[in-house]
Amino acid sequence: STSLQKHKILPRLFVLFQVKNVLFLVKISGDTCSSDDTCSPRLRTLRQCVAGDGSVKLGPGARNQCENAMTALLSTPLHGCQCKRGMKKEKNCLSIYWSLHQSVLHGLNFESLNKREKDERRSGCILCLLLLPESEVTTVNRCLDAAKACNIDETCQKLRTEYVSACIQPSARSGPCNRPKCNKALRKFFDRVPPDYTHELLFCPCTDTACAERRRQTIVPACSYEDKDKPNCLAQLRVCRADYVCRSRWAQFQYDCQPSEKTASGCKQENYGACLLAYTGLIGSTITPNYLDNSTSNVGPWCSCAASGNHREQCNDFLAFFHDNVCLIPPTPFDCGDKHHSREHLTPKI
Incomplete structure (x- = not known):
């Protein structure tokens, strides 16, 4: 209906997300990844992938590099990291979250576990x-x-x-x-x-x-x-x-x-x-x-x-x-x- 069409304004990325509630619980810190010689460069690569013309910055084979970085990070604790609304490092936590979920792979689930x-x-x-x-x-x-x-x-x-x-x-x-x-x-x-x-x-x-x-x-x-x-x-x-x-x-x-x-x-x-x-x-x-x-x-x-x-x-x-x-x-x-x-x-x- 026309009424419903009015509200179909979710960006394509957001449509793929399944947002469960307003409060997120943080399970791990990005500090763990940042101090790891294997995890840290992969996270940097992924951030380049989602930063504007990141694929251009990465040069030839950029998409493969992005996909490889994403696949590798999915097997780390970062895959389950979530952020608490109002937490001290909320913005830093969300920067990691969106790097994982706003990738060229278009859309892992945007979920949180605490239903408040x-x-x-x-x-x-x-x-x-x-x-x-x-x-x-x-x-x-x-x-x-x-x-x-x-x-x-x-x-x-x-x-x-x-x-x-x-x-x-x-x-x-x-x-x-x-x-x-x-x-x-x-x-x-x-x-x-x-x-x-x-x-x-x-x-x-x-x-x-x-x-x-x-x-x-x-x-x-x-x-x-x-x-x-x-x-x-x-x-x-x-x-x-x-x-x-x-x-x-x-x-x-x-x-x-x-x-x-x-x-x-x-x-x-x-x-x-x-x-x-x-x-x-x-x-x-x-x-x-x-x-x-x-x-x-x-x-x-x-x-x-x-x-x-x-x-x-x-x-x-x-x-x-x-x-x-x-x-x-x-x-x-x-x-x-x-x-x-x-x-x-x-x-x-x-």
Whole structure:
């Protein structure tokens, strides 16, 4: 259908990947390979294979060299290496991961083993509270309550204070704020603080403008999100794909929030917890999503499809993955009480 075609924007490489969840567990370090006389040169060769015109740099027989390096590395512990979201050396770990998986052989599985069921189940509890009858929530400001809850938790309060401070501090070079520093602090907050707090802050239900505006301001959009002009979305996506971390977060979001006509919910994975975690994983990147206004469902990156030329449809498809994505629609209160429902791990949606 036309609706589904809108969402078939996965790069050819990503289509071959089977992304299982938002959190990766690291099993080994690239340091082991780097210090090994046999493994190290093979990894360097493979990195050349995936770096732009790498096959040209390798000279005659480049494809064979790439295939031989890949085959050899598949028999080493590197084949099973995985990376934890927010880990200290995440970017370095992902550089090794993508070297192995973005090869001329086109596509080993992009998998991770930890389903983060604990976080998803806890988020499901939050959802049931957020979906109480309206008469039970109109007397309170859930976004204000979320802020208070965060202030009580030491980690949440500390990291929230850090990112707010980083995002409002003027910079001599950058002007009103230091966006890179702000985004780094935001990534740290959403990667390290439990979803009990982050999801409450970002997806608290609102029935009035003041509450909705507080929710929209959660990520300090004046620094982390908005700009004088809106850049082209495809240009922003290219920048994202050039970064190992952003590329991985975008692939994760596409997998976990992929629409489908074959499921009752309209979402292929039917895992709202994983989709929400994948969404928050994009915050602090070049394609950071946020509320475009004070409505609950209107979200997307700060970009436009102007000047897209012949790629206008592709650009619109990118935005539609946010604007019209059924996976970002909240489930009903009925689902909370049904433990055998297909949406076992529920979290509030945007």
